[in-house]
Amino acid sequence: MPLFTGKKIFQPMEEWPVYERDWMARISNKGPVLFTGEGLLSQISKDYSLEVNLSFRRGDFVANETGLLTLRGKLGALIRVRDEIWYVYSQTLLLATMLYRLKETVKRVNPMASVIVRSLPPVKPLDDWYFEAIEDASCICWPSSVTDGVIHQEIWKEFGGIERTLEFYRRSWNPSFKLLLECDRLSDAITAIKSGADGIVLKDLKSEMVGEIVKALRERFKKIYIEYCGDMTLFNVDQYASLGLDAISTYRADLTKATASSEMVYTLIPAPDTDEPKHS
Missing domain, CATH: 3.20.20.70 (Aldolase class I)
Structure with a gap:
């Protein structure tokens, strides 16, 4: 029997099984982080048919280790988000956190001075997500483009x-x-x-x-x-x-020099109040 009978050859493998039970991805921080990425999360919800529940608002500084948000939906979609999008979102949070700390350091010494980022990745929609992160950090984005x-x-x-x-x-x-x-x-x-x-x-x-x-x-x-x-x-x-x-x-927001304490954790768990899965 052909392997791809009844399947689209380009359909992600994670989407082949059909489960009735929902799963959740719990996203938490291991250190201080500036919460951002509402635009990116909205796009994730739309593209992957996931329910997004936020624990914080954009621009909130989260000092302690805690849960930032949850994603709820099909297991295959959550795996794809982890493999395809998770790194981008982590980098967006890292950028916002680093710029927030830069801005706070500058403000203590010179309250009237601005912090400006004069470059963005020339890739849609990554530049929009970075722009949002820069704004949430109370910095100015003024790219040379x-x-x-x-x-x-x-x-x-x-x-x-x-x-x-x-x-x-x-x-x-x-x-x-x-x-x-x-x-x-x-x-x-x-x-x-x-x-x-x-x-x-x-x-x-x-x-x-x-x-x-x-x-x-x-x-x-x-x-x-x-x-x-x-x-x-x-x-x-x-x-x-x-x-x-x-x-x-x-012009160079160097994420590699940001503190490692902003590391994020992506945990998959069965969603509560759901029945045992039925496979098809």
Whole structure:
């Protein structure tokens, strides 16, 4: 008898048996975590025909080990979520938790400073889920895929210098938009501001160098936006937060440097109040 008789060859193996009994996936954290992912969970519910029950709201910080949510439905669908989606959701929670801790560290030192993420994965719908996680962490998502106002150093050097590049952008777009020039030297920052830049983005510098440039610019220009962009971790963000910056940003949200205590657990159990399964 052919193996695939009565079955679609591309149908997931987990969906072949039919059970009357529902199962549950209990999702819990082993350490502090920022709850996020409502958009992703809504999509999971729709795509896998699962009932989602949340214990927390988006943006809640969960300090202790506990159950975050449950998924209820057919066993095959829950297995597929575990194998196909679970890693993505864990990474989304990890991103939100790491950014929340960065934001809280910055806020203790400089309450007025923003934390900006300037990149998203160019993949639908992963970018939407990450965007939601960034917002839930009270950070700003301003990816370079949209008009972010940042003139990168390579661009203005290739285009003929700071003055010419700023003049071109001023002529080319809405005057209400802010222009931020990326640089790594004080002299370039001063030239940019005198040429009409609305702000400066210092890129990939040691905190000592950033501090010197910020101090010099604040002495010369009383109202100027200054941002630092570089690798940000819980181990170095306070060094930059104390320098009087308006914002700290990164293009690389490094999840591997986030604490392992945010590890998540996915447990499959039979749903309560159901009869013994009947197989077909």
